[in-house]
Amino acid sequence: MTDTPPTAESQKPTRALSAYLLGTVAFDALLAFQRRLIYDISGDRTTAALILCDHPTGITIGREGSRSHIRPNPEDLNARGWSPRWVSRGGGVMLHVPGQVACYPMLALDAHGLTAGAYLDQLQGVAIELLREFGVTGEIDPDHPGVRVNGRRLVHIGVAIRDNVTCFGMVVNADPDLELFRDVRCDGATQPMTSLARESSHRVRVTGVRQRLLELIASRFGFDRTSVFHTHPGALHQRVRHAAAHRP
DSSP states (O other): OOOOOOOTTTTSOOOEEEEEEEEEOOHHHHHHHHHHHHHHHHHOTTEEEEEEEEOOSEEEEOTTOOGGGBOSOHHHHHHHTOOEEEOSSSSOEEEEOTTEEEEEEEEBTGGGTOOHHHHHHHHHHHHHHHHHHTTOOOEEOSSSSEEEETTEEEEEEEEEEETTEEEEEEEEESSOOGGGGGGBOGGGOSSOOOOHHHHOSSOOOHHHHHHHHHHHHHHHTTOSEEEEEOSOGGGGGGOOEEEEEOOO
16 A cells, blocks of 8 residues: 655644733733733744734724824823723724724735735734624725724724734724724824724624624634634633634
8 A cells, every 4th residue: 555645735834823812901011911921922924823802992003103193182092991092003092991892913924925014904804704794895995094984983903013023903893982092193093983883784793793704804814723712811721622623
């Protein structure tokens, strides 16, 4: 009996995605967890990670952001607990509130044959596809990364790359309180942000948006296997997971 020689396809390394579906995560905890994951992925570039969560109410400012995009004065911001935080990512100002899904993919660009620009295009493609599934037509913003609907931004995108590994990602307004966005010009836009719940005739649930984002990212970036975790980064030694083969 002659052994069948391995094909190029069979010799391809398996791409594994560790997905962390979390609740509310403080921003400092997120940054610490990202650093840990990026370190691990840098050592094994066939692996990748994805954090899906939300954050306590607050403001982050990326490289294209400005304090002038935040209307309340410092005293008002302190009274609300909205102290702005400058972060090392692309994009401008973003207001984080309940009802959002923050999505942070961490993958090695070289392992996927992507440039930074191509990765950004793929991420925007994920956002467009997500909105389409809720019956909403999204448009790429020609001036800033992100997706708009009827002239109002619905998805914020801000990316950073460290050791050729991506971090940060996108924030999707699933069903937040839109009144809060009148005080912050997210990504410098003159119109306040909108949401899936406002623009879609479908029922919008944060958990559903989060799950669909996981599936779309796993499919678009060609992961063969996805392991899902449901614990806060500070309790990872107690994590419980289930592993499932990804089906595109």
